[in-house]
Amino acid sequence: MYDFAIIGGGIVGLSTAMALGKQFPDAKIALLEKENSWAAHQTGNNSGVIHSGIYYKPGSFKAKFCREGNLSMVAFCQEHGIDYEVCGKVIVATTEAELPLLNNLYQRGVENGIEVAKLTKEQVQEIEPHISCLAGILVRSTGIVNYRQVCQKYAEIAQQQEAALYFKQKVVEIKEISEGYCLITNQGEYSTRFLINCAGLFSDRMAELAQAKPSAKIVPFRGEYYELTPEKRYLVKNLIYPVPNPNFPFLGVHFTRMIDGSVHAGPNAVLSFKREGYHKTDFDFRDFFDTMTYPGFWKLAVQHATPGLEEMMRSWSKALFVRSLQQLIPEVQAEDVIPTHAGVRAQALQNNGKLVDDFLIINRPNAMHVCNAPSPAATSSLEIGKAIALQIVR
Incomplete structure (x- = not known):
């Protein structure tokens, strides 16, 4: 016992x-x-990021545990000789419509007690020279590690x-x-x-x-990544994120330098037909049936029909995926990225269609x-x- x-x-x-x-x-x-x-x-199969806690609702478990976890994870790695780096990341607005959203994100970071700094376009490009943007914020405490x-x-x-x-x-x-x-x-x-x-x-x-x-029920979402070819890794110094769509529950396609020096681009977010489905063709009848017969899934699907369809199209079209990457770094071309691993997010969904x-x-x-x-x-x-x-x- x-x-x-x-x-x-x-x-x-x-x-x-x-x-x-x-x-x-x-x-x-x-x-x-x-x-x-x-x-x-x-x-x-995650991106290996030591997150700062900037995105999460003030007072939530995510905000509290992530902010404190950022510090304790770094301390743990230091104590046990695990390779890590607090490299920071930039979050950037690429359109005028994103500027107020970027400011909202900055305010949330302040509310969560995170060190964030507003950046002009020129200041962003001093950190990440190949970015195309209107403005950005710097989150210094973000890091990378192999989990x-x-x-x-x-x-x-x-x-x-x-x-x-x-x-x-x-x-x-x-x-x-x-x-x-x-x-x-x-x-x-x-x-x-x-x-x-x-x-x-x-x-x-x-x-x-x-x-x-x-x-709530787990509904699996697969996040698919590309990787920059070694000769194009110079395009990304550290971590580059877009302003997330506040009406869509994912962070959007971004660039992440991994602790091994490689640079991953992604992920998208598409429904997986298997809870451990890391490939497009993976299928499990029970997992598929559970999702398709769950009222909460269909309520979510209707609510996010347009961005959901865009994510699916980007999953099957490398050209569309690359186009989304070019919104951040216009120099990236299709021949500069190759497919790499995918991850599956265990996301809980309520019966009313609201993500937990x-x-x-x-x-x-x-x-x-x-x-x-x-x-x-x-x-x-x-x-x-x-x-x-x-x-x-x-």
Whole structure:
């Protein structure tokens, strides 16, 4: 019998294991991961950005955890010798209509306690010479890191704290027992007094197995990236973002210098027909059926029909994708970019068609379900894990 069992070996699950081991050093902790490596899905396929917290509603969990997580992630990397860089990023307006939106974003950054600076066109081009824009803001605290390396260190620390970490353990059934829960996997059974669900793309299904009745469903969105060819990497010094469309729940196509020196361009945001569907042709009937029969999806689709269609067209047309990149850097040509990896965002959607715009943690007797932890969960992971551990009273 374990004191705590965690489902999911992404960055939030591993951080939670580590935080529990620190908070309760005598506890027996198990973590169950269905793959044979850590961070195999949402965490391991993200853009590697240490976010500042500028985008999020003041007072929200995302704003608080991201701002604090930015500092704690940098400190963690320093302490454990993980390569990172606080390189900063610019967010730019390329049309007159975007200028008031850029100012709103600047004000939000100020409200969130983030160091931001307004930039003229000329000042932007001193930082990123190849940008075409009207104005911008500089967010100095944004950084880059390899989150797979971070997860590996989290796992090592959890094991040093004597947590039991298991690979290839896919949870297929959850039973309530007198002392807590019994987790039945494809390999065996694990009994626990307290269950913590950090299953990412499958967090809603794990909550359903535990009779938690989640108030939202995961709808997977694939983000597809291109990569600048090595000879064109000089076009991007650090990170370049557009002003996000306030009516569309994604940040827009941007340029990200990775910690290995490569430069990724993207992502778009298209519905995935499989929760772990990293390719256009990936399909899973149950995942597809769940989305197509969910009223919330159709309400969302109607509300965002035009930008959604544009995202789909950009997915199938490299020319359209490149055109969106040229709004930021006109010099980029089709031959300068090659396809690279895609990621899938585990986004929770309510029945009324509203995206869950904050981290969502559902508390139940002897259980806690993290049912919405997309970006900036990686940046915020140390803070999320700490918050989960602090909520538990033994």
